[in-house]
Amino acid sequence: MEELANLFHGFAVALQPYNIMLMIIGITLGVIIGVLPGLGGANGVAILLPLTFSMPPTSAIIMLSCIYWGALFGGAITSILFNIPGEPWSVATTFDGYPMAQQGKPGEALTAAFTSSFVGALFAVIMITLVAPLVAGFALRFGPAEKFAVYFLAFCSFVGLSKEPPFKTIAAMMMGFALAAVGLDSITGQLRLTFGVTELLNGFDFLIAVIGLFGIGEILLTMEEGLAFRGGNATINLRVVLQTWRELPAYWMTSLRSCLIGCWMGVTPAGATPASFMSYGIAKRLARRGNNFGKGEIEGVIAPETAAHAAGTSALLPMLSLGVPGSPTAAVLLGGLLIWGLQPGPMLFVEQKEFVWGLIASMYLGNLAGLLVVLTCVPIFAAILRVPFGIIAPLILVLCAIGAYSVHNSTFDVMLMLVFGVLGYLLKKCNYPLAPLVLAIVLGDKAEEAFRQSLLGSQGSLGVFFSNGLVSTIMALGLVALFWSAIQEGYSRLRTAMA
Amino acid sequence: MKPFVLNVALAAIVMSCANGTASRAAWEPVRPVEFIVPAGTGGGADQMARTIQGIVTKHNLMKQPLVVINKAGGAGGEGFLDVKTSSGNPHKIIITLSNLFTTPLATGIPFNWKDLTPVAMLALDEFVLWVNAEKPYSSVKDYVDAVKKAPSGSFKMGGTGSKQEDQIITVGIEKAIGTKFTYIPYKGGGEVAVQLVGNHVDSTVNNPIEAVAQWRGGKLRPLCVFDAQPMAYDEPIADGKAWKDIPTCKSQGLAMEYLMLRGIFMSPKATKDQVEYYVELFKKVRATPEWQEFMKNGAFNTTFLTGADYAKWVEAEEKRHEGLMKEAGFLASGN
Amino acid sequence: MSERSERGPAHKTLEIGMALLIGAFGLVVIFGSLKAGINWGAEGPRAGFFPFYVGAAIVGASAINLWSARRDDDGRLFASWGQLRQVMSVVVPTAIYVGSMPFIGLYAASMVFIAWFMRWLGGYRWLTTIAVAVGMPVLTYLVFERWFLVPLPKGPFEEWLGL
Numbered sequence: 001m002e003e004l005a006n007l008f009h010g011f012a013v014a015l016q017p018y019n020i021m022l023m024i025i026g027i028t029l030g031v032i033i034g035v036l037p038g039l040g041g042a043n044g045v046a047i048l049l050p051l052t053f054s055m056p057p058t059s060a061i062i063m064l065s066c067i068y069w070g071a072l073f074g075g076a077i078t079s080i081l082f083n084i085p086g087e088p089w090s091v092a093t094t095f096d097g098y099p100m101a102q103q104g105k106p107g108e109a110l111t112a113a114f115t116s117s118f119v120g121a122l123f124a125v126i127m128i129t130l131v132a133p134l135v136a137g138f139a140l141r142f143g144p145a146e147k148f149a150v151y152f153l154a155f156c157s158f159v160g161l162s163k164e165p166p167f168k169t170i171a172a173m174m175m176g177f178a179l180a181a182v183g184l185d186s187i188t189g190q191l192r193l194t195f196g197v198t199e200l201l202n203g204f205d206f207l208i209a210v211i212g213l214f215g216i217g218e219i220l221l222t223m224e225e226g227l228a229f230r231g232g233n234a235t236i237n238l239r240v241v242l243q244t245w246r247e248l249p250a251y252w253m254t255s256l257r258s259c260l261i262g263c264w265m266g267v268t269p270a271g272a273t274p275a276s277f278m279s280y281g282i283a284k285r286l287a288r289r290g291n292n293f294g295k296g297e298i299e300g301v302i303a304p305e306t307a308a309h310a311a312g313t314s315a316l317l318p319m320l321s322l323g324v325p326g327s328p329t330a331a332v333l334l335g336g337l338l339i340w341g342l343q344p345g346p347m348l349f350v351e352q353k354e355f356v357w358g359l360i361a362s363m364y365l366g367n368l369a370g371l372l373v374v375l376t377c378v379p380i381f382a383a384i385l386r387v388p389f390g391i392i393a394p395l396i397l398v399l400c401a402i403g404a405y406s407v408h409n410s411t412f413d414v415m416l417m418l419v420f421g422v423l424g425y426l427l428k429k430c431n432y433p434l435a436p437l438v439l440a441i442v443l444g445d446k447a448e449e450a451f452r453q454s455l456l457g458s459q460g461s462l463g464v465f466f467s468n469g470l471v472s473t474i475m476a477l478g479l480v481a482l483f484w485s486a487i488q489e490g491y492s493r494l495r496t497a498m499a
Numbered sequence: 500m501k502p503f504v505l506n507v508a509l510a511a512i513v514m515s516c517a518n519g520t521a522s523r524a525a526w527e528p529v530r531p532v533e534f535i536v537p538a539g540t541g542g543g544a545d546q547m548a549r550t551i552q553g554i555v556t557k558h559n560l561m562k563q564p565l566v567v568i569n570k571a572g573g574a575g576g577e578g579f580l581d582v583k584t585s586s587g588n589p590h591k592i593i594i595t596l597s598n599l600f601t602t603p604l605a606t607g608i609p610f611n612w613k614d615l616t617p618v619a620m621l622a623l624d625e626f627v628l629w630v631n632a633e634k635p636y637s638s639v640k641d642y643v644d645a646v647k648k649a650p651s652g653s654f655k656m657g658g659t660g661s662k663q664e665d666q667i668i669t670v671g672i673e674k675a676i677g678t679k680f681t682y683i684p685y686k687g688g689g690e691v692a693v694q695l696v697g698n699h700v701d702s703t704v705n706n707p708i709e710a711v712a713q714w715r716g717g718k719l720r721p722l723c724v725f726d727a728q729p730m731a732y733d734e735p736i737a738d739g740k741a742w743k744d745i746p747t748c749k750s751q752g753l754a755m756e757y758l759m760l761r762g763i764f765m766s767p768k769a770t771k772d773q774v775e776y777y778v779e780l781f782k783k784v785r786a787t788p789e790w791q792e793f794m795k796n797g798a799f800n801t802t803f804l805t806g807a808d809y810a811k812w813v814e815a816e817e818k819r820h821e822g823l824m825k826e827a828g829f830l831a832s833g834n
Numbered sequence: 835m836s837e838r839s840e841r842g843p844a845h846k847t848l849e850i851g852m853a854l855l856i857g858a859f860g861l862v863v864i865f866g867s868l869k870a871g872i873n874w875g876a877e878g879p880r881a882g883f884f885p886f887y888v889g890a891a892i893v894g895a896s897a898i899n900l901w902s903a904r905r906d907d908d909g910r911l912f913a914s915w916g917q918l919r920q921v922m923s924v925v926v927p928t929a930i931y932v933g934s935m936p937f938i939g940l941y942a943a944s945m946v947f948i949a950w951f952m953r954w955l956g957g958y959r960w961l962t963t964i965a966v967a968v969g970m971p972v973l974t975y976l977v978f979e980r981w982f983l984v985p986l987p988k989g990p991f992e993e994w995l996g997l
Contacts, residue, residue, distance in 0.1 A: 050556055050567075051556070053557050143699030167895045167898045167899050171895035174889075175892060177888045178863045181863075181884060181885040184574050186660070186684060189660065189663065189666075190870060190881045191606050192870035192882060192885065198576075198580055198608070201573030201580075201608070202577055220924060224917040224920060323712050328540060331540060332540045335540070335549065338797075339549065339553065339793065341793075345713055345716050346715075346716030347716050389956075390952055390957070390958065391958070394947060394948040395966070397951075398944045398948060398974075401932060401940070402986060405935075405940065405987065406978075411987055415932050415933065418925075418932050429912060430845075430848060453683050457655055457683055459653075531979075531983070564983055566985060568985070
């Protein structure tokens, strides 16, 4: 086992005191970056990239990847406490995490989120350690048609069944697609739906929509009840961590499934955000208490968090072995590698062993360190909910404004955020589901791009989506997911008929 | 407190004069300088900007921090408009790629490079014609023959972005050999290279840095470079071949030349002193070993131009882009 | 009819309003797509192809939502006027806050906004109010501008301070 020997050498590199120090600094900065909405992982890493130039490449990448882990952990905190996703992939965490916090169980939700993140990341790192070359070869088979199929599958497994009236779901989803289409059309290089407004060149950013719809919308809903609102007075101490841990093994099936979904989405590379939605959607269908999803089920926190981290971690694999970033943050890390003179690609694993295995070892250690850091802080985070609403609400609003601004450095986006906030409040009151809208904004333009790239390649023939085994399988899975409830019903009817 | 500060400042000036750096400009930034990147994080321009930021920080080349900001909306249009509207603000500079010309032409946004103050050309980015190493073409001639033999439009060329440099080169090749490609636009250069490795497209015109890893891994083969002379770097990369060994496309009968500007501009109405300050700064950046390493890794053409020469180069290039894009039908249709 | 203890706009009215609003948005999308070209060109769909059908779907779905909203007749309230006043007491100042940001910068606007919120809505003592209202922007400045080198919008006040 040459790999194992390399890995242990990697541990030796990562465990040098200097590198451990960088790891802890990185995790802490990452958590801060993850918590502050708008200052996402990609921005955070990009901002700190130049600071690492004076370090040796291995130390630099250890610190930067730890910022990345930290941001992954941190994104869940504001989602659970305030319904504001600090990162796109923690949107799905709000669905059950926020209700849990509202019911006075913020500690449980945070512990479940952090632990699941760790499990997902660990699973992905083990996969990277063992089967890196194999998986890298698999990723090469993904052309535009296959990518479209993956987006299609992610989408179908999330929508399909919901409690809201179907035409409201359609209206909300289509609004998401329309918003995603605004700006530059990447296939023809043409501007569309901008109506000559300079501010719309950028299109509608997902984060701004989410900060508005979820964060501001929630504050407005809370305001209906007046300022009497107080946070849950749950017992807040470290015991809650242990109690939650005792519960978690019961959900091993969800965890495993989410790990697999996450790794798959990270490698293909569709990224962490679709992975979290897909995992949530599938867990909702398959879990015994699936009907309770959205009302504060711990499983609804485990599923998206595990998948998001598994995807976020495995996204580094195509980056290292092929030079294709699986996420915006990975794209920035990739830039870092190039700046340090390391060329990601097939030769990196051969020529830069110390670097690659140092990085992989730091994934193990960084995640462990991250878990310890955030878990010890659970009581502190949970205690934030005890701050009276009259103080915390303006602070949240200011943070949201900063977040919306720093996405594109534009004050127009801040106004947009408020518009989305009011819209979110109205939509929620009128029973329009927000999640399909958000998912459509995330996946809309990517899916359309892949679709049209495929058609360019096939010269307009739709047969390209069923042209080989891989793409046909994924498309078929997508259709199954879409019509899952119908299939399930048919199956149960068949069984009663047989019996 | 005030007089003390003044003294220190005076002392600093005296010292700097005594040091003999006679060409020191009279103006210096008094606030953090925003370094706008009209492209997303992780791309070529972004990498260069952040490398410069790192070099400036590491070697203490500026008293004020240099802050990189990405404004990628509308194929970079957002970034250009931002600098255009910051007239008279000397604390804002922008790094450009070919979208300096292509974006206003293709989208019709109200912007022209003459709205900005040219500072310096830092380097030129090369383009290389790549094919998958499994394919039988080992020379430009084999490749051109294969393209001509295939039915029109069945040969797929992958590239970054739509109606931008990669597609312009593709149109140039089409014109040179009298055939049609199907051009498929992707988001990033690394992705394009991998699509070529996976045989989802038939050829690409990636920058050296985007495809070098796949070349070294034996997955891709460079056929020719779209420059007037071969690249300068003679260190072997793969199979004993160096960048220098890649012939120019012209010498192989494919008459197309294209280089992409990596240059710096600043806000409109900048004074001579202010431009001078940044020119000096970039001269210092270029002298660092880190910059030279970066140039070598990306096999850049290291031409450095300032002042009138730079403006003349940009002007000629703008004309050329307009001509190429007009022929290809890429101009905005009065949107 | 449910018992009405308080007055306020009917849920039905808002439902109808929402459906109309979303439908109008769909029309805008259709209009924009027509400008971008909605046909299927030689190289697959053109820029407006997808948005056009998306817009059409929005209009269609809104029409159905409108129809079902009109049938909806349970007399529920959307919210009482009192509740709406509470909501507006946040929306209006936030709108002023956001609208003034391009002119006076984020920091000054945030100070005023936090102070206003805590003093008039929260009813806190001046001391607490000022501590939070000043402390938060200062902390923000340190974290964003100094640590992470992320410039936030500034106004004449910061200019004067030379920040």
